[in-house]
Amino acid sequence: MAYVESLSHSGICVHDLKEAESFYCGVLGAAVHSRVNFKTQDALRGRSVHTSLMLSDYLFAIMLSEDWMNIPPLDQLRGENRIRHAFCVPKDKFAQILQSLRNHKVALEGPVTHPETGPFGESIYFRDPTGNFLEVVWRRDESASYNEVLPLGHGGVG
Amino acid sequence: MDLRRTEAMMLTLHSIAHVTIEVGDLPRALEFYSGLIGAPASRVAAWPVKDETALLLPSGQFLVLKPSANPRTLPESAVHQAYRAAPAAIDRILKSLSVGAAGVHRYHEDRLAEQADNCYFADPDGNRIQLIADAARSAPGIAAIDHAIVLASDMEWIEEFYCDLLGLVVEHRVGWNTGDYIRARAWGEGKEEMAPGTRRWDERYRDIPGAKPGQGRRLARPNMQIFLHTGESILGIYLSPVHVQESPPRIAVGTPRIGFWTDRATLERAVAVLGKTRATVAGPVHHVSGSPIGSSLYFRDPCGNFIELCVKETA
Amino acid sequence: MSKDIAFSHMVVEVSDLDKSEKFYRDVIGLDLLGHNMVADNRPNALLAMNTRQRLLLVEVPKVPPYPASGGSIHHGWLLTIDQFAQARDRLEAAGYASGIDPRQTFRAVGEYNMDIIDPDGNRFQIQAFGEEATDILPSGAGVVSCGNIADHAVGDVVRNGKGRFFLSRNEDGYLAISAWCTHKNGVTVWQKESWHFYCPFHGAKYDCTGTYFGRMGCAPMRLHPVDIDEAGNISVDTNRFFARSKHDPAHVVPAKPGAKFSTAGLELVKAAVPATTSSEG
Numbered sequence: 001m002a003y004v005e006s007l008s009h010s011g012i013c014v015h016d017l018k019e020a021e022s023f024y025c026g027v028l029g030a031a032v033h034s035r036v037n038f039k040t041q042d043a044l045r046g047r048s049v050h051t052s053l054m055l056s057d058y059l060f061a062i063m064l065s066e067d068w069m070n071i072p073p074l075d076q077l078r079g080e081n082r083i084r085h086a087f088c089v090p091k092d093k094f095a096q097i098l099q100s101l102r103n104h105k106v107a108l109e110g111p112v113t114h115p116e117t118g119p120f121g122e123s124i125y126f127r128d129p130t131g132n133f134l135e136v137v138w139r140r141d142e143s144a145s146y147n148e149v150l151p152l153g154h155g156g157v158g
Numbered sequence: 159m160d161l162r163r164t165e166a167m168m169l170t171l172h173s174i175a176h177v178t179i180e181v182g183d184l185p186r187a188l189e190f191y192s193g194l195i196g197a198p199a200s201r202v203a204a205w206p207v208k209d210e211t212a213l214l215l216p217s218g219q220f221l222v223l224k225p226s227a228n229p230r231t232l233p234e235s236a237v238h239q240a241y242r243a244a245p246a247a248i249d250r251i252l253k254s255l256s257v258g259a260a261g262v263h264r265y266h267e268d269r270l271a272e273q274a275d276n277c278y279f280a281d282p283d284g285n286r287i288q289l290i291a292d293a294a295r296s297a298p299g300i301a302a303i304d305h306a307i308v309l310a311s312d313m314e315w316i317e318e319f320y321c322d323l324l325g326l327v328v329e330h331r332v333g334w335n336t337g338d339y340i341r342a343r344a345w346g347e348g349k350e351e352m353a354p355g356t357r358r359w360d361e362r363y364r365d366i367p368g369a370k371p372g373q374g375r376r377l378a379r380p381n382m383q384i385f386l387h388t389g390e391s392i393l394g395i396y397l398s399p400v401h402v403q404e405s406p407p408r409i410a411v412g413t414p415r416i417g418f419w420t421d422r423a424t425l426e427r428a429v430a431v432l433g434k435t436r437a438t439v440a441g442p443v444h445h446v447s448g449s450p451i452g453s454s455l456y457f458r459d460p461c462g463n464f465i466e467l468c469v470k471e472t473a
Numbered sequence: 474m475s476k477d478i479a480f481s482h483m484v485v486e487v488s489d490l491d492k493s494e495k496f497y498r499d500v501i502g503l504d505l506l507g508h509n510m511v512a513d514n515r516p517n518a519l520l521a522m523n524t525r526q527r528l529l530l531v532e533v534p535k536v537p538p539y540p541a542s543g544g545s546i547h548h549g550w551l552l553t554i555d556q557f558a559q560a561r562d563r564l565e566a567a568g569y570a571s572g573i574d575p576r577q578t579f580r581a582v583g584e585y586n587m588d589i590i591d592p593d594g595n596r597f598q599i600q601a602f603g604e605e606a607t608d609i610l611p612s613g614a615g616v617v618s619c620g621n622i623a624d625h626a627v628g629d630v631v632r633n634g635k636g637r638f639f640l641s642r643n644e645d646g647y648l649a650i651s652a653w654c655t656h657k658n659g660v661t662v663w664q665k666e667s668w669h670f671y672c673p674f675h676g677a678k679y680d681c682t683g684t685y686f687g688r689m690g691c692a693p694m695r696l697h698p699v700d701i702d703e704a705g706n707i708s709v710d711t712n713r714f715f716a717r718s719k720h721d722p723a724h725v726v727p728a729k730p731g732a733k734f735s736t737a738g739l740e741l742v743k744a745a746v747p748a749t750t751s752s753e754g
Contacts, residue, residue: 003502003559006524007483008551008600013540015336029478033688034676038382040311041664041671043360043399048545049333049382058480063545066339066379070540080486082537082595083546088481088525097478118510118519119527120481137481139525147523149479152551311667312678315686401666406628407681408644436680461667 008152009052009059010085013069014130017051020062023129027104028087030055055087057151071131077109078125079133086135091121094138098124101136116140167431168325170424174303174391175417175451175468176220177239178210180229181283187223188213190281193254195221196247196299206445206454210413215241216295217302220450224413233284236355236381236396237414238307240276240288241300248277248289251299255279265353268332269385269392278353286354305385305392306416307355310461311404313382313397319460320395323431326386332356333382333397346378355396356381388418404462410440411456415464422469425455432457447471482527483548485595490532492592494518500567500589501550501597502560503528522550536593547596557585557601564589564599582606582658606657609695609743612637614711619649622705622728630663630681636711638697639663639670641681646727649697649709650683656691670694682720693717695742698734699726715739 014020024030030053036042037049050063072081089097094111101108101124110124114137121138128134181187191213192199202212202220212220221239231237243251252262263278278288288304295301310316320326332338344350345357358381366374382397393416405412420428425442432439441455452471459465487493498505503520506527510519516532539546552560569589583606587599614636625631625642632639632652637660639650650670654661659674670679679685683694696717698710717724717739724739726732
């Protein structure tokens with residue numbers, strides 16, 4: 001047993017909040033959880049602008065970057081810029097999500113097949129509009145019973 | 159405001175019908191705005207609201223004055239009304255204004271449509287006026303209302319209300335893109351004079367993360383703005399960086415107020431859609447025959463702004 | 474699609490796989506599953522958490538620098554309360570400062586947090602949430618006197634600090650609204666300019682009846698019973714909390730001498746030992 005239950009959230013930076021919301025919600029099915037620094041109260045507290053999205057059981061705090069970030073050229077579809085986030089779908093839904101990404105005109109690389117010795121089956125690699133690296137995988141261990149992920153609305157369940 | 163809307167609609171608006179502003183001294187205001195219009199004040203007879211005085215503009219829109227002991231003009235804020243006028247008319251107006259050159263500002267704005275030279279000044283009560291040069295106009299003074307700006311304390315809910323619930327479309331937004339932050343620095347360095355409310359300093363927003371007021375340097379940032387298509391006009395909503403008292407939540411009719419021309423079907427649909435939410439609504443009110451507005455629906459948006467949907471009287 | 478998709482794993486570039494592997498295994502507390510279990514030519518290690526989630530470390534010649542304005546880029550580990558206590562010990566033993574959380578003032582009751590940085594500068598929060606985040610917390614002020622019905626105009630909302638409630642008078646009468654945010658026990662404030670209650674912790678907003686509006690699914694703010702005696706003097710019983718699924722005007726106490734609080738349809742959620750009547754807080 002590990003001493004940690006799960007990863008609950010990521011703060012990632014984007015160049016355009018509205019474009020990021022449209023991508024994560026429209027293409028990957030995320031839902032808006034909350035928005036910060038869209039209000040007078042927040043202006044007085046000096047916080048940065050971000051939208052928290054729930055992508056299924058994971059919270060993405062999408063932060064608006066106040067400077068242009070160094071992003072690898074967008075024609076590189078697979079990689080990391082320090083970090084890559086990977087989401088899994090059931091094996092029988094993998095073809096569907098691949099098609100859905102193509103329908104949304106998202107440039108992607110793959111599928112790439114992983115060794116059978118590990119928990120990953122196949123992956124496809126793509127990027128969000130800012131250029132953050134993303135991956136969708138199906139898992140060889142999808143029937144294994146692990147602890148349940150407790151979705152974390154920012155600051156706790158709900 | 160219930161965010162989980164049960165129904166949405168497309169609010170079909172034709173243009174701003176009127177801007178109703180508060181003034182402290184009606185005769186003084188009438189003289190001032192007559193000067194802007196370039197003709198002796200012609201009050202509209204049979205204006206539906208008794209204590210409001212409406213002036214007709216060449217475009218068919220109305221500039222309406224509401225006397226008030228403490229006029230809510232918000233002179234330090236982003237709030238303003240913008241009028242289109244021929245360049246020659248603007249020259250005449252600026253020469254005749256008693257504010258003097260110091261009272262006229264040549265700010266920049268964020269919208270592309272406002273990149274050309276604009277001038278800004280205040281009426282005697284502090285209502286800020288923007289004049290936009292329009293070579294297609296020939297009237298001797300202000301010819302049409304181009305846009306009006308209101309404040310919001312919550313840009314998230316206000317966009318949900320106007321766009322998701324009422325179906326208005328965003329023409330331009332500021333503050334959601336890294337480029338807006340880069341541009342804001344020019345203002346912070348004194349290199350670009352921007353209209354009030356488009357940029358701001360926050361005491362705690364500094365170049366050292368987690369800095370307390372006084373530590374590090376303040377960073378200039380864009381202030382959130384959304385511009386909504388309202389037919390031929392624009393409704394602009396700016397985040398208020400300070401708390402400004404809003405009208406009580408259960409009052410639907412008040413001033414300052416912005417009216418929009420729409421059709422009867424839209425008005426009735428708005429009644430149905432707003433009725434399913436917790437929005438504060440009054441009407442539809444059918445005005446007396448002969449009034450330039452046939453029917454009105456009044457409501458208060460989630461941030462206390464008074465809006466009116468106006469249908470012209472049918473023949 | 475959204476119900477089929479779930480978070481699987483995070484891939485992190487590291488400059489020294491051996492060093493980072495030990496950090497994530499021994500300091501963060503993940504299980505090391507093995508090496509080269511994925512389709513990647515670079516040296517890599519896969520680690521596990523107790524859910525299906527995984528962490529993949531890949532060794533690269535040079536980890537790119539953090540973006541200049543990238544201070545917000547971070548990730549959060551979620552632990553149980555017991556695991557959090559173990560993590561605190563582990564971090565201290567390994568020499569990591571697990572001291573005061575710099576954003577403690579932003580945290581609500583029951584929210585525990587430590588910040589840590591990995592060998593390549595990746596920033597993490599280690600978090601746990603205790604049950605006290607949803608406990609009902611009596612103030613201990615007991616039954617509080619709140620002046621007279623002649624003291625308040627319609628629209629007034631008066632904060633009672635000691636009693637941790639707001640006395641709100643609307644057109645129909647009085648509500649005594651508990652100040653605890655029903656999300657995670659942040660303490661709400663009354664923002665009079667915009668006529669709503671606001672919780673600074675996670676941004677929850679409630680209208681002047683205590684009804685939540687937003688997406689976090691919060692229940693309406695809880696009520697305390699309001700009693701008005703024959704002389705119009707108001708008292709609020711902070712020992713008793715009532716939960717409701719939605720606002721009902723029947724729970725508003727009319728601003729009249731002798732008016733009583735109706736508990737019909739309300740759920741009594743806490744009945745602490747009554748204290749003696751205290752003076753106005």
